[in-house]
Amino acid sequence: MTMVAQTPPDPVHSERLPAKTPTKRRGGIGRRERAAWGFLAPALIAIAIFFVIPVVSALLLSLTDFDIYALADLANLRFVGLQNYERLLSNPLFWTAMRNTAWFAVLGVPLTIAAALGAAVILNARTVKWRPIWRVMLFAPYVTTLVATAVVWRYLLHTRYGVINWGLDSIGLPAVDWLGQPESSIPAILMFVVWKTFGYNMLIFLAVLQTVPDELYEAARIDGAGRWKQFRHVTLPAIAPTVLLVSIITVAAFFQLFAEPYVMTQGGPAQSTVTVLYFMYEEGFKWWNLGSASAVAFILFLCILAVTLVQLWVSRRLAGSET
Numbered sequence: 001m002t003m004v005a006q007t008p009p010d011p012v013h014s015e016r017l018p019a020k021t022p023t024k025r026r027g028g029i030g031r032r033e034r035a036a037w038g039f040l041a042p043a044l045i046a047i048a049i050f051f052v053i054p055v056v057s058a059l060l061l062s063l064t065d066f067d068i069y070a071l072a073d074l075a076n077l078r079f080v081g082l083q084n085y086e087r088l089l090s091n092p093l094f095w096t097a098m099r100n101t102a103w104f105a106v107l108g109v110p111l112t113i114a115a116a117l118g119a120a121v122i123l124n125a126r127t128v129k130w131r132p133i134w135r136v137m138l139f140a141p142y143v144t145t146l147v148a149t150a151v152v153w154r155y156l157l158h159t160r161y162g163v164i165n166w167g168l169d170s171i172g173l174p175a176v177d178w179l180g181q182p183e184s185s186i187p188a189i190l191m192f193v194v195w196k197t198f199g200y201n202m203l204i205f206l207a208v209l210q211t212v213p214d215e216l217y218e219a220a221r222i223d224g225a226g227r228w229k230q231f232r233h234v235t236l237p238a239i240a241p242t243v244l245l246v247s248i249i250t251v252a253a254f255f256q257l258f259a260e261p262y263v264m265t266q267g268g269p270a271q272s273t274v275t276v277l278y279f280m281y282e283e284g285f286k287w288w289n290l291g292s293a294s295a296v297a298f299i300l301f302l303c304i305l306a307v308t309l310v311q312l313w314v315s316r317r318l319a320g321s322e323t
Helices: 031-061 068-072 083-089 092-124 131-143 146-156 163-170 182-209 214-222 227-238 240-255 259-264 276-285 290-322
Strands: none
Touching: 031 290, 083 290, 092 131, 092 182, 092 240, 092 276, 131 182, 146 182, 146 259, 182 240, 182 259, 214 227, 227 240, 240 290, 259 276, 276 290
């Protein structure tokens, strides 16, 4: 019986076998996943400490009769269920605060976004001179101290000595008691809030406007589109996601107005500028009904969440109708 010797394969012409790649154990976490969770851990811990825990604590406190007396004797703290919410819904001042807050949001959000977008479009034009100086001047009110600027605006809106009434008198219009009448108190505070906050939104719009390709505007001009059609059919579709983001931020900000009415009107006149946050402050730190104040905070949280979901739904419907 003869044995046939097998020749080894040619190392040049033979196919190379693929190298074995290290596989992740079933049920285990790979190196990349561990690194990702390590980078996310500080942010998640901060969110848990400053958002999740306060929200859960406010919800639990809103179900108790926690007040200044409970601070001295926690043993007498009682679980009252939804009684705080029932009392709020039957409190006329709470509904007044909700109505005032809704007026602030309905009037203030469009004005703030329109002012910010208009200023951003103007400053984005290359024909405007000293653009950096204008940006600083328009953004400066946002970074100034809120209480100090509110006090200054109280003098500007003064009935006899205010600059605004002096300007009205110079053109033959009667002076207005801006902060002393329920009909003019909300518009007066709105003027201040829009002036104070629109600079932040302006910078966001200005940043996204600079990312719109010039080729789109050039093609629109070749097709005979004017400035308004360029803005409507080129600019707005390009910055639509940013407009949604700014609107969500602005709505949340107007739902949380507190310092402006507190400094300028103290909720007056005739409770015409009492907002939900101002009402919560009085419940918690004036009357020391901390359980009721926590209920107000949770209702405010639900309102902001509901409005945000509606904005997202409307945005998706509009985006779906355009495609």
